[in-house]
Amino acid sequence: MARITLDHLAHSYHSNPQGPQDFALKEMNHVWRQGGAYALLGPSGCGKTTLLNIISGLVVPTRGRILFDDRDVSTLPTEARNIAQVFQFPVVYDTMTVRENLAFPLKNRGVDTQTIRSRVDEIAGLLDLTRSLDQNASGLTADAKQKISLGRGLVRPDVNAILFDEPLTVIDPHLKWRLRSTLKELHRKLDLTMIYVTHDQTEALTFADTVVVMHDGAVVQTGTPDELFERPEHVFVGHFIGSPGMNVLPCQVDGATAFVDGVGVALGRGYPNLSKTGRIELGVRPEFAVLEAHGDGLPVRITRIDDLGRTRIARVMLGDRPMAATVGEDSAFDSDRAVLRLDPARIHIYADGRRVDGEGAAA
Numbered sequence: 001m002a003r004i005t006l007d008h009l010a011h012s013y014h015s016n017p018q019g020p021q022d023f024a025l026k027e028m029n030h031v032w033r034q035g036g037a038y039a040l041l042g043p044s045g046c047g048k049t050t051l052l053n054i055i056s057g058l059v060v061p062t063r064g065r066i067l068f069d070d071r072d073v074s075t076l077p078t079e080a081r082n083i084a085q086v087f088q089f090p091v092v093y094d095t096m097t098v099r100e101n102l103a104f105p106l107k108n109r110g111v112d113t114q115t116i117r118s119r120v121d122e123i124a125g126l127l128d129l130t131r132s133l134d135q136n137a138s139g140l141t142a143d144a145k146q147k148i149s150l151g152r153g154l155v156r157p158d159v160n161a162i163l164f165d166e167p168l169t170v171i172d173p174h175l176k177w178r179l180r181s182t183l184k185e186l187h188r189k190l191d192l193t194m195i196y197v198t199h200d201q202t203e204a205l206t207f208a209d210t211v212v213v214m215h216d217g218a219v220v221q222t223g224t225p226d227e228l229f230e231r232p233e234h235v236f237v238g239h240f241i242g243s244p245g246m247n248v249l250p251c252q253v254d255g256a257t258a259f260v261d262g263v264g265v266a267l268g269r270g271y272p273n274l275s276k277t278g279r280i281e282l283g284v285r286p287e288f289a290v291l292e293a294h295g296d297g298l299p300v301r302i303t304r305i306d307d308l309g310r311t312r313i314a315r316v317m318l319g320d321r322p323m324a325a326t327v328g329e330d331s332a333f334d335s336d337r338a339v340l341r342l343d344p345a346r347i348h349i350y351a352d353g354r355r356v357d358g359e360g361a362a363a
């Protein structure tokens with residue numbers, strides 16, 4: 001296993017890049033801790049595959065270095081990096097049994113028969129493949145074949161990292177949930193560095209201890225699922241994580257009050273040093289914007305209320321700005337007029353998309 005360091009790494013597919021717009025990966029510095037469970041999360045086209053290909057050795061970065069521990073591997077081919085990869089679609093030898101498939105990566109490296117047997121039995125047990133071990137792989141379902149691919153990725157105990165590229169795409173939705181939890185458990189038991197690429201926040205948040213969120217070729221936040229929820233460092237993270245995502249409203253800030261279309265919103269902190277130029281926005285998650293029929297708060301118009309069982313989510317208009325909010329317990333509305341109570345301690349202020357630290361204690 002190794003610690004993987006991205007040192008001033010950047011990549012452009014152009015032969016003569018002119019500026020940041022020509023880079024699929026903007027300059028990044030990041031350390032993947034040995035034994036960590038990471039998700040690399042972001043929408044299509046943000047650069048996840050490019051980064052994964054640089055880690056695996058399929059792409060040589062235009063700038064910067066990639067280190068495995070202290071060794072510069074930037075130009076080394078995949079075979080020289082000792083990593084395992086699991087792709088979207090199963091990579092399975094149909095002419096072999098499940099056992100032979102799982103044993104293949106170990107046999108290839110000359111591991112002795114006894115060790116192979118016990119490791120294959122262990123991995124098959126963890127993936128619930130024990131009963132199919134002596135079956136031929138050709139007759140198995142797509143789900144079972146992808147489990148074999150996962151097993152082949154996990155079977156070598158000495159790999160520097162395992163890279164998963166959207167590995168649950170072909171898996172039946174019902175089984176997906178179980179496999180996600182299984183992978184998390186496997187990470188705990190096997191103590192391997194795992195990097196899991198996905199555009200699906202649920203997959204990222206259930207699997208990873210640390211989520212690396214990418215947007216437009218850049219890492220915009222690295223944090224625990226809790227940190228991404230509580231303190232989105234970029235408005236993109238606020239939008240992308242959470243369902244519905246964070247409300248983001250253009251505003252002006254004066255001390256500890258934000259003004260949205262002239263309506264004052266109390267903030268938990270003051271912002272005396274906020275830039276006078278640029279885009280200033282207020283971000284608050286629907287969970288911390290509570291809709292009530294009466295009382296103090298921002299006057300809003302209700303457009304829809306969705307009952308999700310344990311909670312009710314309201315869609316409202318603050319002036320001509322749409323927002324999402326949580327409906328207060330036992331609240332009943334006899335008109336489309338209501339008030340929104342924002343928790344001052346949970347409001348963030350963003351300048352040009354980036355969160356700004358306020359001063360003073362949260363209210």
Ligand SMILES: Nc1ncnc2c1ncn2[C@@H]1O[C@H](COP(=O)(O)OP(=O)(O)OP(=O)(O)O)[C@@H](O)[C@H]1O
Pocket residue numbers: 013024042043044045046047048049050051199
């Ligand atoms: N071989 C290539 N040549 C030129 N441009 C490329 C190449 N591969 C990717 N790109 C571009 O680089 C950017 C990042 O693509 P990348 O595939 O890394 O993103 P991604 O987040 O993995 O998206 P997806 O989930 O759709 O695969 C995109 O604008 C893409 O068009």
